[in-house]
Amino acid sequence: MRRPLLLVGLLLALVAADRPPGLGDVADIRVFDHDTHTRVVIELSREVDYEVNQLAQPPRLYVDIDGVWLDGPLAAVRERGGATPVRRVRGGQNTLTRARVVLELDGPERGYRVFHLRDPFRIVADIYRQGASAPPRREKPPGVDAFDTRPVQRIVVDAGHGGKDPGALGVDRLREKDVVLRISRELAAQLRRDGFEAVLTRDRDEFLTLQQRTQRANQLDADLFISVHANASPNRRTSGVETYLLDTRYDRQTARVAARENGTSVGELSELQKILASLRLGYNERFAARVAGSVHDALVSGLRKRYGSVEDLGVKRGPFLVLFQADMPAILVEVGFVSNRAEGKRLASRDFARTAAHSIARGVRAYRDQHARSLVAGR
C-alpha cells in the first residue's frame, strides 16, 4: 500500500506546482450511460494531442493529454446503480504539461473506442459493456476486412501541403496548397450537407507532416480518407484528372508523382516502405478501389459537364506515403494540372473549387450507397 501513497504524494506535489504558462484547460468531463456503453466526454479549451492506453491491474483506461492543465486532482465516483463499465473517473496533472484522465473499469479487456470531435475540441471515449462489443475496429488479422461491416460515416478530408510546403507551383504564381485548401473546405461542407461527419486535416495555411494527416484520421477511426492534390508536369500541355489508390506496383510516371507528393525522390522509397504499403493494402484495397472509381468518375463527369473537355487520366495506383499510413480506405485525388495554362486558370477559381467538391461528394455518396447495399446483402 506504500506505492499508491507515494504516487498520490507525487501527484499532489505536481498539482501544487506552479502552472506553466501557455497551457490549455480541461474545461469539462461528462459521463453518459447508454445500453451498450458508457461515454466519457473530455472537453478541452483547445486542440490537443493525446494518447490512450488500457491496463489490466486494476482494469483501467487512461488518456494522456498534452499541453493542458487539469485543476485537480479530480475524482468522480459513478452514482448510477447497476452495472456500468466505468466505475470511476479521475484525473490530474501527470507532468507539468500533460494531464491524465483515468477511467476505472469494471473488468479487464473492455472494448472501447476513443476519438475526438471539434467545436469545441473534445475527446470521446466509448467503453463497451461486458458482452457488448465495440464497433469493428482495424486490428484484424491480415486478409480480414474491417470495413465490410460498417457504414461510411466519418470522412477525413486532407488538403495537401500547406505552410512552408506550397506543393506544386503553376502558372500565374498558382500554388497547389491554396487550390486544394479551397476545394477541401468546399468538400467538407458538402459532405456535411450530405449527412456525413467530415473532418479537415487542415483548415488554414498550415504545415502538417504526412504522418500528422493520417494520424488524425486513424485517431478518429474514420471510415474514409480523401487527400486532395493538384498536379504539375514539366510538359505544360499535360492536363486532366487522375485518382490514386495505394499500390506497390507502379510505373515510372506514377513514381514521379508519388515522389513529388511525398516530398522525396523516387530512390528514397525504400523496400521497407513498399512492404509496409503492401501489408496495409491487404485490408482496404477492395474498398479503396471502389471509392477511387466512384469519386473519379463523378469528378470527371462533373467537370466535363461544367467545362466541356477534361482529360481523363484514369484511376492509378502509386506508392503514396500519405495513403499507406492510413488505416482506412484512402485515396488521393489530383484534380488538375497547375502547370497547364488553361487548367491552371480554372483551378484558381472558386467556381472550380465548388464544382470539383460537389462532384467528389457525389462520388462519395454513390460509394456510400453501394457500400450500404453490400452491408444489407451481407457481403
Ligand SMILES: [Zn+2]
Ligand atoms: Zn500535392
